[in-house]
Amino acid sequence: MTNPGLGPVSFRVNQSRPGAAFQLDDLSKQIIEKLQQDGRRSYAGIGKAVGLSEAAVRQRVQRMVDAGVMQIVAVTDPMQLGFARQAMIGIRCTGDTTRVAEKLAAIESVDYVVLTAGSFDAICEVVCADDDDLLDLLNTQIRALPGVISTETLVYLKLVKQQYNWGTR
Known part of the structure; x- marks a missing residue:
């Protein structure tokens, strides 16, 4: 809607x-x-x-x-509000991943954080004004967190589907 x-x-x-x-x-x-x-x-x-x-x-x-x-x-459309860059960031960590997730959740540009099993210990979604903003976020906030070993950034090119009407099953 x-x-x-x-x-x-x-x-x-x-x-x-x-x-x-x-x-x-x-x-x-x-x-x-x-x-x-x-x-x-x-x-x-x-x-x-x-x-x-x-x-x-x-x-x-x-x-x-x-x-x-x-x-x-x-739920707003970030592109319509002037945020030109969205990305999903996979994060590999050492130590207590919950602490890293809590620090990620405190970052204003981060709108989604999950702890995962597999290639990444955590995944977060970010909304940024532009590529320079994303680069600054990665270098000065996310990669600088204690426990973060590496990141892999998946930049969104086009949002094809986003819905929250999956029901209660």
Whole structure:
């Protein structure tokens, strides 16, 4: 879904707490799916679609947000906002990879960090104004972090698909 000036409006399930104890029933899953289709949909409209009152939907959404199960966000298109360079950076580390990931997450240009198994210990996504900004970020912030051995940068040429409507499965 697109909102002129903001880019796609979407919803993301918070994956920072795998195995969290929060249980989703079928109604909560339906609410999530409705929000994934349209993050601006009214609680009354969602309630009508799933068979609950507006207040019941509001309460369920608030509980899921408070529990960190989901967040409702406006997803912008960085290119439309003047950020000409996006990249995925694979990082090889020594020591405690969690500490490196926490340091990466604190960098303003980094919008996504995951710890991985395989060729890289961590992967992050960055949004930069231009190539000079990306080079500075790599040299002065990411490669300078204690524990970082090497990086491999995959520069985005064109965003072909990005969606957050994969449902609750």
